[in-house]
Amino acid sequence: MSIASRIPPEIFINICQYLPPIDLISLARVSKQFHGYLCSTDSFTTKEIWKNSRITFLPFVQMPPPEGMTELQYVKFISERGCQFCGKPRIRKIYWAFLVRCCKKCLEDRTIRLDQIRYHLFSQNSVPDDIDIVSGLTFITGSAGSGSEKIKRRPSNLYWIQDVHKAYNEFNELSLKDRQDWIIKKREEGRSKMEEVIKRELENENEYWSKTMENSRKRNDRVITIDNLIRKETNEFGFPRFKMSVVNKCLTYNKAMGSTSTSPFTKRAWIGFRNKLIPEYLQMSTLLRLQRQEIERNLAIDVAIQTRQMDIIKLIFELLRPEIDHLQSRQRQNSNQSMDDIDMERNSSSSSESNSDSDDSNYNLIKRMECNEIFESSLIKFLPWCPSFRNPPFMNQDPRILWDDEFLMNVLIPQLREEAQYLKDHPAPIETVRGAFLHGGLRNKRIFKCKLCHHYDNNLNPPKHYSFYEIRLHLAKSNHKVRMINDDSMIEVVPSQINTTCNAQIFPRNKPDLFFAAGFNCNLICNLLS
């Protein structure tokens, strides 16, 4: 004898109190004794077990079982899946009017339209009115039911064929004088039965809607999880491994985003997903790169230079992503901490990282990001004046050749970072464009003059003063049509006139314009709106 079957009935019943119907159903399959406890048809205790379980665990099935159904049958009817006639799996549609769970096809085979009943019964003389025989029956409204295709398009009341036969036979066996009473009695019965059916349908419908809402929430959670895992994935240098602009084009990714699955995305699923995504990602990157290279082979030199410079900025922003997220959360934690403190902490965490191998904690991930910041966001404003940005080391001295990401990440961007730090530590004089813009806090003051405009008569036509953004727009858009703005050979700074000049009136509003206003020469490759 197994231990399970030696459990005394009282304890068994006690345990059952805490089990949902679906577990009780499997428990009944465990042993003969359990089956006996749970599937007895005349035991009050059995009935109570199922009833309690249903009321506790099935919030949308609180009504008592329909007439003629035991608690056990009721619970199975609701919880089990599949067509009760043909066995088609996963069917969960319940027709409360007929107390069946079935597929569309089986419903169609077993129901009949009200307007077809007379024709179907084929004994017109003894049928008073279709509606009179079926008035005690429950029905659904739909456009299915047996009958020709043409008829089926109009919706009608649909009756269960077996019920119709039963009612018809009952009616026929009555003596003529009893029939009128029978019809009246049936009408009353039909009305109250339909009321019950509608109540059950409503209860069930609530379940349907709450499940639908829950499923859409689960799908959404899953999609967010996948997206986050992709963004957190780092390469061997600790930088984000995937560019979302490339990931967006991968089939594996798009399939996952469009998936209707509601199951949580497990670690195992992620490993499988990543193994599929990586080769596809690499292939897609190579393809996109080849396409770009093909197009850019014929660019004008100055357009190509600006394109390469934009590549640097794009990659920096792509790699800045975790730093931005991380710094923001750090700033919330401790707004007083200086940059020096952060640097110290970064160094100490990188030394302790080597002795930890576990790869599944976010903790390590964050630590890896901390020691691999490629470029501080605070240094970006110095970029336009970094020598290696203005005159980048092009592959074969040809700006039309794309850099590969590895060169950018490991050589050029670290170099730029050093140069930016140097510019930060060594402010330029305020009379230079860089000094006025970066250190003088004068970007919005109209202290810049155009060196290309000729001011022959200072009295009649005094030189105009511009803000930094305005002078750049003037150079690029006026009849100068400058393609590559070169600060100090084209712009004169007059800081002495701060007090007599007013603030700028034009401000950049959108992205390429903002970059342009910050000193990046992107006028040849972006559509500046101003």
Ligand SMILES: [Zn+2]
């Ligand atoms: Zn079926």
Ligand SMILES: [Zn+2]
């Ligand atoms: Zn028939």
Ligand SMILES: [Zn+2]
């Ligand atoms: Zn000018």
